Amino acid sequence: MEQKLRAINTEGLTIELGIGKLEDEYPNECFPVKFKPRNGKAKYSRYEEIDENLYEETAKMVCFYTSEKRLFYWIKACNILYYDNVSNIEGIDVKWSDNPQTWEDPNGGNSITIELLDQENLLYNVTIFISTGTIRVQGHYYQMFSRHHFPILKGLVSQITTRAEETREETRVKEVTSSTPIQYSPEPALNVSHLKVLQSTLIQSIDKLQISIENNTSSIIDAISKTCAEKIIKTTNTESLQQDNIVLKSQLQQEKEAFILKSRQLEESSKHLKQMLSDTRDELNRANSQVEYLSNKLSNQREELEALDTSNRELKCKLSEVQDELINMKSGILSESTARDNYKTVGASSNDNEQILPSVLLLGTSNVRNINEKVLTSAVSTTKYVTYTIEDATKFIGSCTSTYNAIILHILTNNIKNDEPNECVTKLQKLVAEIKTKWPATKLILSLTTPRNDGHQTASQLVNAMVKQQLLLEKEENVSFIEHHNMFDVSGGGPNLSLLSEDGYHLNERGVSKLAVNLRNAIHTTLKLGLPVNNQFNRSRSRQKNRFRGFPRGRGSYGRGSYNK
Structure with a gap:
């Protein structure tokens, strides 16, 4: 059974990325606008990365956190992996439960628990804390999650994110085309004015994105702008131009997501290291104080022992x-x-020449x-x-x-x-x-x-x-x-x-x-x-x-x- 779970990969999964029942069960009103601060060891966890050394090995637990925007994507990825695929494996049972069953306050202690069982034996469970964005995994097979299932979930989240961006872009384009119908010229000549408007709109969008990305992404944006300009000049069909525009924006969005994800990871890693450094300094200060106290105490005891030793030698x-x-x-x-006894017995021992x-x-x-x-x-x-x-x-x-x-x-x-x-x-x-x-x-x-x-x-x-x-x-x-x-x-x-x-x-x-x-x-x-x-x-x-x-x-x-x- 363990081999079957380890053999799961992205290629063999049944993946449905469209809008379905899950969106109805967890609407946007269920999620907080801003997460509450994490506490305990969870505040040292990483952004969508797992640190197996965060908890003691006996705890058999790992955790990470995500952002407000991507929390639903992780819930949907878990639904695809466990509910749609793992539950179909013979001998494996998946239990999905909401705690509490009815969510009234998005900032309350709401959570989702997913239990993975093998013949009533718990392999591990996944708990998604809605108010903090923390995702915790615990159980004897927690390393199976961190080393095999976590990369699959992360890939599913990426696919869901891309699909969501494409859906939003398609909706926006449909709204634009329905409000402003495109007029075709009887001749196969290019509608230059309309293309210029699209070009201007595209460049403005790229400029807005460029502000939120660091300087090292400017070359990527320039290259994409140049490619868009070349495609606009060569394009004779407005529909193909719109499709290319969607693809390019999707690629740019993926780059942006990857860059923001990496930035958040580096930021959280930096905070984690700073906190560890601060804790280590505090421990060193306490240890130094303890060493100084013990040193003084040892010095006093040494002086007392020397005094006792001196007194002991004098007494000896x-x-x-x-x-x-x-x-x-x-x-x-x-x-x-x-001497008196020898004097008395000298006559009696006169015959003995040697004394024994x-x-x-x-x-x-x-x-x-x-x-x-x-x-x-x-x-x-x-x-x-x-x-x-x-x-x-x-x-x-x-x-x-x-x-x-x-x-x-x-x-x-x-x-x-x-x-x-x-x-x-x-x-x-x-x-x-x-x-x-x-x-x-x-x-x-x-x-x-x-x-x-x-x-x-x-x-x-x-x-x-x-x-x-x-x-x-x-x-x-x-x-x-x-x-x-x-x-x-x-x-x-x-x-x-x-x-x-x-x-x-x-x-x-x-x-x-x-x-x-x-x-x-x-x-x-x-x-x-x-x-x-x-x-x-x-x-x-x-x-x-x-x-x-x-x-x-x-x-x-x-x-x-x-x-x-």
């Missing part, structure tokens, strides 16, 4: 100092208790190469291997057969340069799971990345945050991490450049020393050995006078690296 520093002091105090108590120390495995990047594991702390036996990446550390763990009380991993620095943050965390999680499976009782210490100034600072901070969040969420037993707060600039929160080498991510001698202190403190805290004590005897002698003052704290020998479990 104070908390770190308090924690260091508390750890040192506990370490002093533990060290004194251990806890074993620690340190795996790290080139930043741990310069750490002397032999003197890192005397409380444990430390074994160090340089593994540049997480992959290298994974291979080492897979081949390792020894058992350790604690394992320290400082292996994130190089992976951050080549992997995304989530990839780094995923690889580290797999390695942690492998270690926990192989040595369930071993304490695992994850050393977070140290400060850097090589363009990967943000990724480094993000990885640190993700590792901490993962550990806090999963609450892994025997797994802890080290934060190197004492290696950042306290004032700005950025990296302490005095601890970095020229490349921006390798540590210099001072940086390695800070890292070693943080690793040593983590070992003692994880294995509950107590922090190493300097000047023990001096502290013991002064303990009664100023208790615990001999313990280094704050920025002393052990630094302020924060250890979290």
